[in-house]
Each structure stands twice: as structure tokens, then as C-alpha cells.
Amino acid sequence: DQQVKQNSPSLSVQEGRISILxxxxxxxxxxxxxxxxxxxxxxxxxxxxxxSIKDKxxxxxxxxxxxxSAKHLSLHIVPSQPGDSAVYFCAASPAHGSGNTGKxxxxxxxxxxxxx
Amino acid sequence: xxxxxxxxKFQVLKTGQSMTLQCAQDMNHEYMSWYRQDxxxxxxxxxxxxxxxxxxxxxxxxxxxxxxxxxxxxxLRLLSAAPSQTSVYFCASSRRAxxxxxxxxxxxxxxxxxx
Numbered sequence: 001d002q003q004v005k006q007n008s009p010s011l012s013v014q015e016g017r018i019s020i021l022x023x024x025x026x027x028x029x030x031x032x033x034x035x036x037x038x039x040x041x042x043x044x045x046x047x048x049x050x051x052s053i054k055d056k057x058x059x060x061x062x063x064x065x066x067x068x069s070a071k072h073l074s075l076h077i078v079p080s081q082p083g084d085s086a087v088y089f090c091a092a093s094p095a096h097g098s099g100n101t102g103k104x105x106x107x108x109x110x111x112x113x114x115x116x
Numbered sequence: 117x118x119x120x121x122x123x124x125k126f127q128v129l130k131t132g133q134s135m136t137l138q139c140a141q142d143m144n145h146e147y148m149s150w151y152r153q154d155x156x157x158x159x160x161x162x163x164x165x166x167x168x169x170x171x172x173x174x175x176x177x178x179x180x181x182x183x184x185x186x187x188x189x190x191x192l193r194l195l196s197a198a199p200s201q202t203s204v205y206f207c208a209s210s211r212r213a214x215x216x217x218x219x220x221x222x223x224x225x226x227x228x229x230x231x
């Protein structure tokens with residue numbers, strides 16, 4: 001079963017507008033959620049994370065929102081830039097000491113295209 | 117600072133052949149892991165290591181072996197390659213196995229095709 005899901009395979013937005021990428025999860029024992037960005041022929045790079053005890057974390061143009069009751073998180077990019085065009089992966093980390101230490105469970109990814 | 121280095125970048129194998137994918141990190145990270153990325157499935161954990169001499173299985177370990185004799189290196193061995201192992205393989209490391217507060221650094225991947 002897919003514990004972390006990104007239901008939108010792709011998203012296209014205009015430069016300067018907001019990009020909203022969504023992610024749903026099923027396991028309430030996740031304690032951290034992360035977003036990674038991946039360009040073609042490169043490895044994923046860490047973008048931003050949020051602890052399960054928070055509902056918002058902001059870093060420059062990037063903000064992640066967590067809704068624990070809905071088991072949903074989203075990444076907002078404002079304003080979007082053409083260089084943001086990449087594949088974005090949502091990932092979840094099980095609670096420390098649960099036997100899953102360090103493991104990341106990834107969603108399928110969403111390809112973002114920002115048009116000039 | 118090289119970060120996480122994977123070799124080779126590309127490889128084509130015949131069914132039944134064996135090979136080793138190399139991974140090295142120069143950040144003195146304790147935690148290292150291997151993932152495979154397949155279309156529509158995101159990244160899936162194959163094996164991981166929390167330190168030299170310690171390894172454990174991830175989500176999809178069958179057909180793969182790992183060892184961790186040094187902090188820096190974490191090779192992934194394919195014992196008898198099968199077409200189902202055609203994928204892009206990523207190695208990652210982090211300072212400790214701490215989840216979200218210890219983000220993992222990824223190498224650029226090895227694209228492997230099994231004929």
C-alpha cells in the first residue's frame with residue numbers, strides 16, 4: 001500500500017504565480033515530512049521539512065503546510081520561477097525509535113513546469 | 117566538497133550477471149542508504165546502514181546485498197541481475213539516522229539497464 005501519495009503527476013503554472021503541490025499520507029506515526037526537488041540526471045536535493053508538531057514552516061519562497069487531521073501536506077512556492085521547474089517528491093519519516101529509524105517513504109513525485 | 121559520489125553513472129548488464137554499484141561520501145556521515153526510482157513509484161528504500169559494520173533491509177531488499185566496512189563507502193551488489201532490476205539507483209547519506217531533522221544528501225544516481 002502506498003503510505004505517501006502525490007496524486008497529481010504534473011502541474012503547470014505561470015511565472016510569478018503560486019505553485020501548490022499536494023501530498024497525502026495514511027500513517028499517523030510519521031513524525032517528519034520533507035520535500036525534495038529533483039532535476040533531470042541529478043539526485044534529489046532537500047528543500048524543506050516540517051515536524052508533525054507544527055502546522056507551517058517557511059523558508060524564503062517555500063512554505064510547507066501540514067494538516068494532521070486530514071493527513072495532508074502541501075508545498076507552496078511563491079512566486080514561482082522557471083528555475084523551479086523540476087520533479088518534487090514528498091517524503092515522510094517514521095517516528096524515531098519505532099524500528100524505522102532514518103527511513104524515508106516517498107511519494108510518486110509531481111513534475112512542476114513554470115512557464116516564463 | 118564532493119558530497120555523495122556514485123559510480124558508474126550508466127551500466128548495461130545481461131540477465132544473470134553480477135555487479136557492484138559504488139557509493140562514497142566524504143562528509144563523515146553515519147547513515148547511508150540505497151534507493152531505487154521507478155516510473156510512477158517514487159523512490160523505494162533497498163538497504164540502509166546506521167554505521168560501519170551495521171546494515172539492515174529496507175522496503176525492497178530482494179536480489180541486493182550491501183556491506184559497510186568503512187564510514188565512507190556503502191556498495192550495493194546485484195547478485196544475479198534480472199530485468200526487473202532495471203532502474204535508477206540513488207545512494208544517500210545523512211549525519212545521523214534522524215528523519216526529518218537529518219535530511220539526506222543524494223548522489224546523482226546510477227542508471228542501470230538489464231537486458
